[in-house]
Amino acid sequence: MASPSGTPTKITQGSQTKGGIGESTLRPDGTLKVTGEFAYSSDMWHEDMLWGQILRSTVAHAEIVSIDTSEALATPGVYAVMTYDDLPTDVKNYGLEIQDTPVLAHGKVRHHGEPVALVAADHPETARRAAAKIKVDYRELPVITDEASATAPDALLVHENRDDHHAGHVPHPNIVHRQPIVRGDVAAARERADVIVTGEYTFGMQDQAFLGPESGLAVPEEDGGVHLYIATQWLHSDLRQMAPVLGLPEDKVRMTLSGVGGAFGGREDLSMQIHACLLALRTGKPVKIVYNRFESFFGHVHRHPAKLYYEHGATKDGKLTHLKCRIVLDGGAYASASPAVVGNASSLSVGPYVVEDVDIEAIALYTNNPPCGAMRGFGAVQACFAYEAQMDKLAAKLGMDPVEFRRLNAMEQGTLLPTGQPVDSPAPVAELLRRVKAMPMPPERQWESSEGADVRQLPGGLSNTTHGEGVVRGVGYAVGIKNVGFSEGFDDYSTAKVRMEVVAGEPVATVHTAMAEVGQGGVTVHAQIARTELGVTQVTIHPADTQVGSAGSTSASRQTYVTGGAVKNSCELVREKVLEIGRRKFGSYHPAWATAELLLEGGKVVTDAGEVLGDLADVLEGETVEVEAEWRHRPTEPFDLRTGQGNGHVQYSFAAHRAVVEVDTELGLVKVIELACAQDVGKALNPLSVLGQIQGGTTQGLGVAVMEEIVVDPKTAKVKNPSFTDYLIPTILDTPTIPVDVLELADEHAPYGLRGIGEAPTLSSTPAVLAAIRAATGLELNRTPVRPEHLTGTA
Amino acid sequence: MRVNFTVNGRPQEADDVWEGESLLYVLRERLGLPGSKNACEQGECGSCTVRLDGVPVCSCLVAAGQVEGREVVTVEGLADFAKQRAEGGCASGACGTSSQNAQGWDAKGSDSQTGEGTELSTIQQAFIDAGAVQCGFCTPGLLVAADEMLERNPNPSDADIREALSGNLCRCTGYEKIMDAVRLAAARQSEAV
Numbered sequence: 012m013a014s015p016s017g018t019p020t021k022i023t024q025g026s027q028t029k030g031g032i033g034e035s036t037l038r039p040d041g042t043l044k045v046t047g048e049f050a051y052s053s054d055m056w057h058e059d060m061l062w063g064q065i066l067r068s069t070v071a072h073a074e075i076v077s078i079d080t081s082e083a084l085a086t087p088g089v090y091a092v093m094t095y096d097d098l099p100t101d102v103k104n105y106g107l108e109i110q111d112t113p114v115l116a117h118g119k120v121r122h123h124g125e126p127v128a129l130v131a132a133d134h135p136e137t138a139r140r141a142a143a144k145i146k147v148d149y150r151e152l153p154v155i156t157d158e159a160s161a162t163a164p165d166a167l168l169v170h171e172n173r174d175d176h177h178a179g180h181v182p183h184p185n186i187v188h189r190q191p192i193v194r195g196d197v198a199a200a201r202e203r204a205d206v207i208v209t210g211e212y213t214f215g216m217q218d219q220a221f222l223g224p225e226s227g228l229a230v231p232e233e234d235g236g237v238h239l240y241i242a243t244q245w246l247h248s249d250l251r252q253m254a255p256v257l258g259l260p261e262d263k264v265r266m267t268l269s270g271v272g273g274a275f276g277g278r279e280d281l282s283m284q285i286h287a288c289l290l291a292l293r294t295g296k297p298v299k300i301v302y303n304r305f306e307s308f309f310g311h312v313h314r315h316p317a318k319l320y321y322e323h324g325a326t327k328d329g330k331l332t333h334l335k336c337r338i339v340l341d342g343g344a345y346a347s348a349s350p351a352v353v354g355n356a357s358s359l360s361v362g363p364y365v366v367e368d369v370d371i372e373a374i375a376l377y378t379n380n381p382p383c384g385a386m387r388g389f390g391a392v393q394a395c396f397a398y399e400a401q402m403d404k405l406a407a408k409l410g411m412d413p414v415e416f417r418r419l420n421a422m423e424q425g426t427l428l429p430t431g432q433p434v435d436s437p438a439p440v441a442e443l444l445r446r447v448k449a450m451p452m453p454p455e456r457q458w459e460s461s462e463g464a465d466v467r468q469l470p471g472g473l474s475n476t477t478h479g480e481g482v483v484r485g486v487g488y489a490v491g492i493k494n495v496g497f498s499e500g501f502d503d504y505s506t507a508k509v510r511m512e513v514v515a516g517e518p519v520a521t522v523h524t525a526m527a528e529v530g531q532g533g534v535t536v537h538a539q540i541a542r543t544e545l546g547v548t549q550v551t552i553h554p555a556d557t558q559v560g561s562a563g564s565t566s567a568s569r570q571t572y573v574t575g576g577a578v579k580n581s582c583e584l585v586r587e588k589v590l591e592i593g594r595r596k597f598g599s600y601h602p603a604w605a606t607a608e609l610l611l612e613g614g615k616v617v618t619d620a621g622e623v624l625g626d627l628a629d630v631l632e633g634e635t636v637e638v639e640a641e642w643r644h645r646p647t648e649p650f651d652l653r654t655g656q657g658n659g660h661v662q663y664s665f666a667a668h669r670a671v672v673e674v675d676t677e678l679g680l681v682k683v684i685e686l687a688c689a690q691d692v693g694k695a696l697n698p699l700s701v702l703g704q705i706q707g708g709t710t711q712g713l714g715v716a717v718m719e720e721i722v723v724d725p726k727t728a729k730v731k732n733p734s735f736t737d738y739l740i741p742t743i744l745d746t747p748t749i750p751v752d753v754l755e756l757a758d759e760h761a762p763y764g765l766r767g768i769g770e771a772p773t774l775s776s777t778p779a780v781l782a783a784i785r786a787a788t789g790l791e792l793n794r795t796p797v798r799p800e801h802l803t804g805t806a
Numbered sequence: 807m808r809v810n811f812t813v814n815g816r817p818q819e820a821d822d823v824w825e826g827e828s829l830l831y832v833l834r835e836r837l838g839l840p841g842s843k844n845a846c847e848q849g850e851c852g853s854c855t856v857r858l859d860g861v862p863v864c865s866c867l868v869a870a871g872q873v874e875g876r877e878v879v880t881v882e883g884l885a886d887f888a889k890q891r892a893e894g895g896c897a898s899g900a901c902g903t904s905s906q907n908a909q910g911w912d913a914k915g916s917d918s919q920t921g922e923g924t925e926l927s928t929i930q931q932a933f934i935d936a937g938a939v940q941c942g943f944c945t946p947g948l949l950v951a952a953d954e955m956l957e958r959n960p961n962p963s964d965a966d967i968r969e970a971l972s973g974n975l976c977r978c979t980g981y982e983k984i985m986d987a988v989r990l991a992a993a994r995q996s997e998a999v
Contacts, residue, residue, distance in 0.1 A: 222943040
């Protein structure tokens with residue numbers, strides 16, 4: 012079939028400056044994005060294409076007694092209806108780590124909104140109406156919604172007959188994974204404590220709420236295969252899970268990354284990929300599926316809600332003695348990334364502090380709540396909310412300044428994590444706190460103007476609920492630690508193909524990776540790296556697809572580090588080949604070709620002393636140099652299942668926030684006035700993009716502090732607010748100014764000394780806002796998000 | 807049903823429109839103009855914002871039949887729309903385009919791969935320059951809304967900008983660079999006057 016409209020094309024970007032790393036070069040896809048020409052996965056279109064629709068369960072936990080599709084099939088315009096019985100092979104489940112997720116429900120549904128049947132029709136409304144005509148007879152089962160109901164002696168098992176690799180070590184089959192970490196002697200350390208504080212904290216279920224809905228176009232191919240144009244975070248992971256279900260070898264499932272409208276973890280798991288391909292292969296026609304926002308809330312995993320039980324001790328001079336904590340994450344009905352989230356939550360549960368004696372346990376539950384998995388911050392977010400609340404409680408109990416107390420206990424380079432792993436790169440925790448505290452404070456009573464109160468600057472805004480009466484200001488601080496890259500022994504590699512040739516008399520580098528550009532600006536950075544390493548101005552970014560090796564996931568703050576590292580490595584290999592050609596062609600003209608260290612700069616081959624030996628265009632005349640190579644960061648180890656010890660992490664990222672809030676204490680309305688951040692980024696490859704990541708991450712942390720929560724009915728396990736009407740994310744009115752202080756302390760292990768930066772600002776933002784609200788109100792506030800009723804005592 | 811209306815200065819005719827279809831659906835799926843985005847389809851996110859007879863609206867909430875005989879400007883036509891306004895032409899979007907201009911609109915070349923050579927409006931260029939675009943899904947709606955605000959209020963305060971753009975959700979940027987972009991566009995426009 013012909014290529015659909017919206018097929019991604021190469022983007023070539025020149026640069027009037029060097030355009031290398033460290034410059035704020037602009038996005039190569041920027042013009043396409045501001046003109047509406049950039050094709051997202053939901054914009055794909057093919058002649059004669061059909062629309063796919065998924066029928067989802069209306070109940071959370073039930074046996075399926077029967078499914079009757081006859082009326083749906085008889086609807087004019089309907090081309091196919093598929094249920095579990097129509098799956099083509101014996102592989103009927105998928106999953107990131109544990110293959111526990113049914114492609115279509117078989118005999119049972121385990122959460123509200125689980126896919127049950129598929130329809131393809133010639134109009135999306137026809138498909139929706141036909142899906143509504145499918146009759147599913149459910150026999151409802153009791154729902155498991157929390158730790159008590161999951162581990163009760165008579166609890167139903169969410170998954171019977173588990174045989175996954177965690178099944179053998181968990182204390183109950185409704186626990187996905189358990190990771191204890193024990194180090195030192197907590198009982199003895201507890202004796203040394205002059206003060207002990209405990210806390211029980213609740214973290215609500217947050218949604219990634221990326222704006223581009225799950226969508227894609229599957230086009231059947233003449234060889235019996237299928238080509239999927241898709242918005243995802245990791246093409247090769249999707250492919251690995253899809254091909255066995257479709258009954259196709261991986262080379263007959265071609266994947267091309269379409270435009271991705273944000274991700275934040277919510278596209279790590281499959282959504283409609285297999286469904287669209289099944290319908291395309293069944294009907295022989297291209298099939299497009301686009302979720303609406305309602306379906307999107309059911310179509311991807313969320314951030315794990317958590318209960319966190321913490322006990323810290325400290326001496327009267329302010330030194331932490333010990334930590335006992337227990338973190339219970341609700342993984343929902345399917346495993347998704349829960350085991351890795353448990354690993355992160357446990358290993359980072361201490362935060363960026365020195366605590367030598369610890370007794371830590373983290374678990375993830377199987378329940379009938381919505382499945383939870385990856386979201387920006389990945390387990391470290393929930394822990395940070397709890398340990399930062401504890402730091403403030405300890406400081407208050409000791410009569411110390413909360414920032415000074417943190418600085419006194421701050422981790423440094425060389426500090427051991429509770430896993431026994433040394434932090435072997437700069438860990439400027441105290442410095443970040445010092446910097447964020449030193450930033451100028453926003454003026455008091457900024458709502459006052461010559462014309463009276465500007466209510467837009469006050470809690471309640473244009474609702475005109477106060478002109479300053481009852482408004483109290485509070486300031487709070489927090490700092491966090493996030494690991495960068497996939498941990499616990501995962502082979503976290505990336506692949507880059509780099510080509511160099513002369514086009515129209517000018518040397519051009521082409522970078523081809525499978526990296527999912529989800530908005531973070533990876534494509535910008537790849538072009539910068541190619542310019543720096545190869546001395547060109549013109550760089551062509553090839554669309555991401557599975558015609559090149561895996562780039563790993565656009566997650567875990569890892570892409571600039573790992574795929575950036577792979578691009579750098581492949582560029583270096585290309586450079587060596589270019590220089591070999593140069594030596595062969597021109598070596599006899601100048602001895603420096605053989606003796607000097609040679610660089611590619613400004614389209615020329617130069618010596619390290621700056622002498623020009625020749626034009627790259629002449630060297631490359633008639634030649635094409637291409638290298639595809641994998642690149643790996645240093646390996647990690649699994650955590651010991653009993654003690655949690657092990658060198659599990661690659662790198663760390665640190666950010667600190669200061670929140671200034673104003674609270675209308677009578678109505679419980681909060682306005683965040685300013686959310687200042689200081690972050691160490693190692694090396695800012697693109698400073699403008701770095702700021703965008705820090706400000707965006709900060710705002711997602713603000714959202715979960717004061718408004719964002721998927722509300723699940725504890726009686727039915729049904730989602731109550733699957734829409735942007737009822738699930739609120741911060742608007743431009745809710746978001747304050749976010750001044751940022753960027754520190755660049757190189758990590759010698761990483762390419763250019765960079766640090767993954769995307770997630771750390773999401774950690775400390777939330778507890779800083781909570782601390783500020785506590786400071787304004789004097790309330791304890793042990794859950795997030797904070798709602799007005801929590802502030803007015805009417806909850 | 808058949809719907810006749812004007813999009814970005816060109817008369818358009820959409821056939822076989824089902825009565826329940828939105829303007830957003832007709833633009834995206836029937837007229838090949840997917841620039842207006844489908845982030846929520848419930849009027850909450852602003853990503854589908856277009857000008858309807860000059861007024862910014864969520865095109866997902868407008869039934870296709872309601873636009874019969876009316877003028878729509880989408881992000882795809884924003885650059886031309888702003889250019890005409892700058893040249894003292896029709897700023898409201900309600901007065902149409904001469905057939906000669908419409909042909910010129912159609913014929914104008916641009917590099918379809920890179921967008922280089924595309925003439926951008928001040929607000930579009932400012933979004934690129936200020937780093938206000940990440941995933942870009944909110945961008946078309948924000949551009950239409952911000953352009954309309956600057957038309958009404960060429961020297962907005964920060965509070966004005968926030969108020970005007972409060973119906974447009976962005977999940978990537980934290981809005982700081984969007985604020986920078988609108989301030990930049992306002993400054994460039996006032997320099998140009």
